[in-house]
Amino acid sequence: MTTPRGAGRPRDPRIEQAALDAARDLLVEVGYQRLTMAAVAGRAGTTKAALYRRWPSLPHLVYEAAFPDELLKDWHLGRELRADLLGIVVGTRDAFTSPVAAAALPGLLAEFSTHPALHNALFSRFAGVAEAIDDRFRAAAEAGEARPTASAQDVLNLMIGAALIGVLVGPETLDDAWAGRITDILTDGIRP
């Protein structure tokens, strides 16, 4: 899928990187709405044809530019429930409030309706997270820190949703105090 095959001229790897960089720059400069394939190609020093050879459409390119694989990096679950939740809240906030992600998110969400593949790509990342949190909740339930019915999916949706609304309303509201308040509500909200 990533490597085409053995014959023919190989793709110039610098083009892929230049295109992603150009997309990130333009996202911040002009926003998602005014982002065009030709503009990305122009800034990347190549042409549309080379981009369509790599991504099926502009939203796919933007998705890869705004949400690279390393974004949801390793975070560690520990022994204190509130600290674990705070870490996830802060991580989600940081991922959503980066200039590139904040510029790309609303537009990408709109494309999800017509590009199910993108939809799945973004949400499947949180699937593993949900599983880990579910395990953590089970442990917390045994320790008497959480009710047994606590659902990682519900908590995740609340958390991601609040961060998303925050980005739409104004990213400046998503400071550390915000993360603390949200974490407080969620932590107490799943107590037995």
Add this chain to the structure above:
Amino acid sequence: MTTPRGAGRPRDPRIEQAALDAARDLLVEVGYQRLTMAAVAGRAGTTKAALYRRWPSLPHLVYEAAFPDELLKDWHLGRELRADLLGIVVGTRDAFTSPVAAAALPGLLAEFSTHPALHNALFSRFAGVAEAIDDRFRAAAEAGEARPTASAQDVLNLMIGAALIGVLVGPETLDDAWAGRITDILTDGIRP
């Protein structure tokens, strides 16, 4: 603003209604992305010019079609905190999961970046709601049912965000059990 003035041929009021109805129909049938001004005009039995006379752009028309003023209708705050929160959760869910709203929401959110007026229009509706809930929280705090720092804005953002994510992931997950679980978390989350 709504009434033009005294001179000249008055606008045909049936056109405004027909356009909103046509936009609602087309939103459900083809989705936001494939919705065009010409298609709305065609189905409404008029032309683009008549529509641009009434709305400055397609997103404005869609916004008015998907979120009419009566949508956030009167709900009543009572004496039981959880019941009040459940009412707001259910009301928000119902507003977001209507076929028209679910089809329009993602696209509209994307336009908010470029149309601040739309942005303010939607969120200003919740401003009054936030105020009412803040009063309710203060009363709950005095009754010992809520911590004094409970913020209506935080709770609203969590709630709206969760409903929004639900619409994006799959509206079928937003059943009454979902509303109950979310309400449980929020209710316990603001307890003293």
Add this chain to the structure above:
DNA sequence: ACGATTACGATACGGTGGGGATCGTATTAG
């Protein structure tokens, strides 16, 4: 060394849609 295959830049094209303009006609206030 050589043909097959694929990528490259440059350029062009068809199709679609937004937003506005024009024109002749219709409807209202004063």
Add this chain to the structure above:
DNA sequence: CTAATACGATCCCCACCGTATCGTAATCGT
């Protein structure tokens, strides 16, 4: 009767997407 505005119909301009073409360049298998 006149000024002002709305109407349907039509036309244009412009931007963009997605694809195609063409000559050239790079890399494979043999």
